Amino acid sequence: MNVNRFTSLCFAAFTVRWIVSRTIENRPIWDRTMFKKLFGKKPEPQVELVPSGRKFAVARNKTVLEQALEIGLPYPHDCTVGTCGSCRSRLLSGRVDAITPFGYTLSREELQAGYILACQAIPESDLRIEVELPDAEDVPVSVGGRIVDIQDLTHDIRKVTWQLDAPLRFKAGQYMNVRWPAGPGHRSYSFCHAPSPEGSLRVSAFVRRVPGGAFTDSLFAGEFADTEFTVDGAHGGFWLRPGDGPILLVGGGSGLSPLMSLLEDAAARNVRRDVVLLFGGRGERDLYCLDEIAGIAARWDARFQFRPVLSEEQVEGVRHGLVTQEIADAIAELGGAPGLQAYMCGPPPMIDAAVASLTAQGVALDAIHYDKFTDASTRVAQ
Template identity: 65%
Template sequence: MFKKLFAKKAARKVTLQSGITFEVGRNETVLEAALKAGIAYPHDCTVGTCGSCRSRLLQGKVDAITPFGYTLSREELQAGYILACQAVPESDLVVDVPLEAGEVRKVAARIVEQRVLTHDIRCVTWETDGVIEYRAGQYMNIDWPGAPAPRSYSFSSAPAEGGRTRLSAFIRRVPGGAFTDALFADTLDDAAFTIEAPHGTFWLREGTGPIILIGGGSGLSPLMSVLEDAVQKRVGRNAILLFGGRTERDLYCMDEIAAIRAQWPTQFDFRPVLSEEQTSHHRFGLVTAEVTTALTDLGDPASTQAYLCGPPGMIDAGVAALVAAGVSLANIFYDKFTDASTGAKQAGEN
């Protein structure tokens, strides 16, 4: 009896839908085991707040260290999604998850340009000593001497064939942020950075249906990368970009978005939405409240792909609105931007 009670539990087998398999040891999470096995499993915070390791459980049972509902929406939970960083297998599993793409490299870098976009957002450009190749929508981890922890920022420009040595990101100032306070005080101009990239699974998927993009704050960074890349590739899909700000001073990249609209081969519409200022020429309210109208104008929710970047509250509300309007959860892709207090992805101190 005692032998059975204290016997070592057998390792659980995890099979990814792509065919990759690995074993998970006792009291080990799916993410821990995958990374130990050298698998490019998407992740960032590792504490269950950012949602980067969101995976769909197709078969098996897991125990959650922290309830998945703190980060995943009701719609995601009902569809069988889990957080790999918080999931301890109770049986063998079959999991569907997109793996990160691209060879991750570490390069030395220095800031070579800062451009003011709004009162609290800058476009920051680093020059690196090596080439970084990435997909539009992915992000980089940056580190610098004295940093409490690396920070993550999404690329704001389209990739270049053969890679880039100048990497840019839109960065929002967060009061008390270890990185952004120093950045906005211009005390990091000579700092020696290390950049690790690429990371993330946020990129434009193949398809022929419409595209809806929803952003807030510095969440416009990866969306601009995706859109610029789509223009270069002549992606002929109808698209609407919704962007939420509090007031007009929170709107930026207006000229760049106008240029994208002028070059887009089919329908492209940009709809800024202000939540705290009413004007005669912008929509007023929450940006996610415009989802239903945008989908109606695009005309085919069932085949529409949705891409969301911004704060968690916006993402959660956006997912709910999209699903309610007929967009398949499998066609919804997001990147949650949180602040340093959550320990999660920091696309703006992130």
């Protein structure tokens, strides 16, 4: 007998038997419950955030981040297009569909550990997500400001200082967004100094020139003398976590900015933890803040090692190669992976290579914190 015909006969027999049974039981063939099961609207997926315990439903075709912001939750975020990684969260259970593949921003190690980007994640089931929500007092605010000082640090990096109309509070390591009239959108820059408990009226950042950059071309051309900026912050989850173990810092280019903020603040608070600071550049002209780093090392109440690494130029007394190649030796010098925390700032390829090296040495992903520095050339196409 033909297989398709046999299947059809079986289905017909089952249907007749089902109708007869319901007739004998004096029940409607199509009751409301059955209709809803077959044709009713699916319930909205439920999301639970850990450890806060906050719960909410996500409407159809909305991302976790979209829905969280709509109901007023201070979910960490910035770019909302899958580039910055600020909404990086750990999926504990459930399934999501990614608008843009998470691998554009997250490392292989993070993907394997279940990390997602909330701004790109559409729930396909109920979810449990691990994410640290900021306290109410840490929600970003916007203030006006003007550039009042610009200092050359290297051939392509400047220290820029804004005078603000009202104090801005931030944690050491976080960043601000700046906007200006006729600008194409905000630009993000990490604070390069320690915060003030009552908020800072003057904020500074290290800014690297990006060829063709809407902000940096005008900055380096001296076009912002009388410009009114809008500065909002603070943003990001990059700050020194509590602990007694050693600290490994890795930076490149203007990525030294948040590391200096973190170190200055930690030194002021008399943090007593061994530190190795690795900083990568192409040549000797890319090294800066050497006196400031030496000053921090002099007053650091524990071991402090600064190690610059140059990838293209060979200089006596300075290590040659990629900065990420120094990670294994630095971990060994700090006594190994147990208890170690890593903090990294720089371009995405450096961060991805560093995460791979750290995890290979046994450093847990939840002990690795980073801020990927991106520009228009590294944004994910939408």
